[in-house]
Amino acid sequence: MSASPSPSDAPSPSDPTSSSAPLHLAVALDGAGGHPAAWREPGARPEAVFTARYWADAVAEAEAGLLDFVTLDDGLVLQSTSTDGPDGRTDLVRGRLDAVLTAARIAPLTRHIGLIPSVTTTHTEPFHISKAVATLDHVSRGRAGVHVQVSGLSYEERHFGRRAAPLSGAELYEEAADHVEVIRRLWDSWEDDAEIRDVATGRFIDRDKLHYIDFEGRHFSVRGPSIIPRPPQGRPVVSAVGAAADGEAAHRLVALSADIGYVRARDTGEVAAAVAAIRRAREAAGPAEPLHLFGELTVYLDEDGPAATARKERLDALAGHYEDDSEVFTGTPAQLADLLVERRAAGLSGFRLRPGVNAHDLPAVTRGLVPELQRRGLFRTAYEADTLRGLLGLDPHPANRYATPPSAGTAA
C-alpha cells in the first residue's frame, strides 16, 4: 500500500468536511448527563428524565447555542456497568424512553437543530427504521438523522429470542452496513415527484417512479418500496461510532456507510491515525459524498479549571468505579476551545460533546464554549440553513439512485 498522502489530506476549502471549514458542534444527551452520578447534581431533575418537558428543555438549550444537532442515546436493555447483564445497581439512572419517539416529540418544538436518535440495528427492522426516520424528517421539516449502533450482548438478544447466539463482532457491523443500505434504498424508493395527483387520468401516483429495492443480504432481504414518500432531505443523515477499540469492522462501517463518524481516541496522534485510516477506506471504495469525522469528548466545564476537575472528582467519588467510552475533558471553555482547535487540525470537522452533567455542562457549552469559538471566528453566529444536511454543508437534496436523469439516452 502506498504511504503517500491521499487527496483527502489536502481537501479543497469548499469541502464542508475539511478541517479548515467552520467547526460543527453537537451534543450527546442521555439521562442526566455523561457522568453516572450526574443525576445527583443540583438542578439535574432526575425525576423528570421520563418526561417530554425534560428533553424539550435540553434540546431548546442546545438550539439556543446554535449547535448543529443533538444525538439521543438509546439501548434495548437496562443500563449496566457490566456486559453480562443488569448490574443490579440502584444508585444510577436506570430506564430510557425510545429515542426516535423522543426526537419526534421534540421536533415540533424546535426549528433549526438537527435531531439524531440512536437505533440498534442488530435487533430492529430496517423497514420500520427507514419509515420512522423518514417520518422524523417530515415532522421536523428536514432535520432528521439516525445514529446506528450494534449490540453483541447476549442478554440483549434474550429480549428478542430471535437468534440462538448473538452475531460476532465483524458480522454485527456487516449487518449494520446492510441495514443502512436498506434504509437508504427505501428512502430512495420513491422518486421526489412520484405523487402526481393527476385528476385527468385519475392517478394519485406515477407508479413508474416507485421502485422495488430488492435487497438481498446475508442476514435479511427486503423487497420495498417504502410506504412513505421520500423524506424532505432525500437522505437523512446517518451517523456511527468508529471506535478503534471495536476493530476494523467498525471503522469500515463509518468509512463506507456513514455521513458522520465519531472518532473515539485518546490524543491528537490517535485521532490523526484513525482519520487517515477511515479516509483511506472511504476513498478505496470509490467516489462518495463527503464524510464528516467528529471528535468525541465528555466535558466538565467551569470558569476555572481546578473547579471543573474538583467537580468531576466529587462525582467520581459518588459513582464508584466506571469507565467513560469517550475521552474526558475538564477545564474552562477557553481551554476546551484550544483543544478543539488542535484536534481539528488532525483532520476532524466537528465535535460531539457529551455534557458530564446536563444541568451544568450543557449551558456551559452553549453559553461558554460557543461564544468563545464565535470570538475566534470558528463557529456560526446564526443558523445558516433550515435542514440538517444544510447545516452540515452536505448536498441539501442528494440525487435519487433510481431516478432516470432527464438526459438519459443522450449520453455518449
Next chain:
Amino acid sequence: MSTKPLKQIHLAAHFPGVNNTTVWGDPAAGSHIDFDSFTHFARTAERAKFDFLFLAEGLRLREQGGRIYDLDVVGRPDTFTVLAALAAVTERLGLTGTINSTFNEPYEVARQFASLDHLSEGRAAWNVVTSWDAFTGENFRRGGFLPREERYSRAREFLSTANELFDSWNGSEIAADAATGTFLRDARAGAFAHRGQHFDIEGHFNVPRSPQGRPVIFQAGDSDEGREFAASGADAIFGRHATLDEGRAFYSDVKRRLASYGRTPDQLKILPAATFVLGDTDAEAHENAHEIRRLQVSGQTAITYLEHVWNRDLSSYDPDGPLPDVDPEVGENTIALGRASVRQFRDPLATAREWRELAEAKNLSIRELVIATTARQTFIGTAATVAESIDSLVQQDAADGFILVPHLTPGGLDVFADTVVPLLQERGVFRSEYEGTTLRDHLGISVPGVDRKAAAS
C-alpha cells in the same frame, strides 16, 4: 317511562391515510404526509373534545395485476413517529396507533407504546391488528409469513407478553433521591421472563411504568376469533358495523362474550368507523353524498374493484357498460395484493352471480353497481339529522360511539366539529370539556394492574 340516564357518546377522528375514500382531487384536499395536515386534523379533533385520533396501518404498498395500485391515496408516515410528534401539538387528545403483531417483536412494541404514553402524559392506545401475509412479509427480516390460523394465537401471546412487560414496573420503583443516592428503590424493576409458543424471552424491560400503566388496547378483526380476542383483552373495538341492525347484532354479540373473561360490558367500548356528509338541508346532503360517491368511484376504480372478485384483467371492459359475462378466475393467486377488502369475497363465483342479478334487476352499469355495493356514507343530512342519528344509534346500543373518517384531508373534520358537536353537547350526550387528562379518563376505563395511587403513597 324509565329514567335510564343517557349514554355518553365517544367520538374519535380517523386520519385518512391510504384509502379509497379520500377525494384527493378536490381543490380543498391537502397533503396526507405533511405534518401540518396532521396538526390541523388533531387540533380540530381536540377543539371538538374528541376522545382520540386514530391511525390505520399498512406495511406494503398495494398491488393490482402485479403493479403498484395508483388510483387511491398511496403512502403514509410511520405511526409511532407521527403520534409522538402530535403529542407536542395537543394536550388531551388520545393518540391511537395501529400496529401489527405479526411483523414486530413484543419487546420493541411495548417499549414504543410505553414511551409514547410517557411522552404524551397518558394518551397512548394500540390497535392490535393481525395481517399475516407473505406479501407483506417480504419487507421484513423474518420474511415469509404466519399461517392464517396462527395470526390470533401470535396476537394473543404478543399482547399478553407486552402486558407482562408493561407490568414489570409497578410504578413505585423510582425514588430519584439525590441525597441518599437512591435512584431505584427496587433493583428488580423491569424483570420479566416469558416462555410460550411464539416467544421465549427474558430480561429487563427498560421503560418505567407509564402514566396509563398500559396503553389502551384496541382490536379490529371481525371473525369469531377476532371477537374472542377482543373480549379477552381489548379495551375497545374499532369496528365496521355502523348501521342499526348490524351494529346491535355485533354489539350484543361482543358484549355477551365478556362475562366468560370475568369482565363487565362497560369495560369494552364498541366504536365503529363511520363517514358523514353534511348539507344545509337533508336533500342537499344527499346530493353531496352522491357527488362524493361519483368522485370516489371513477370508471377505472370500478373496473379494478370488479377485478378483486373476477381475479382477472377486466381493463377492456367499459365501466359504463354491463358486467362481464365471463366467470371469475378461481385459484390461489390473486390479482389484488395487500388489500383487506379482497378477503371478504371468499366465494367469488357467488358474489359475481349476485352482482349480475342485481345489475340486471336495476339496470346498473359496472360503475353504478360498484357505487351501489361498496361502503356508503354512514351519516348523511343536516347537522341536526346527523346528531340525531349518532345519538340514537348509541342510545339503542348499536355502538358506544364512532370513529369518524372524513373524505377530505385534513379539513374534512372541521364542519363536523363546528356544527354537529355543539348539537350533541346540547343534548347532553357529549362532553363540553375534558374531565380527565388521560385517554383512559376519556373512555371511562380504569388502569389495569396496580392501584397507582396506593402504590405512590
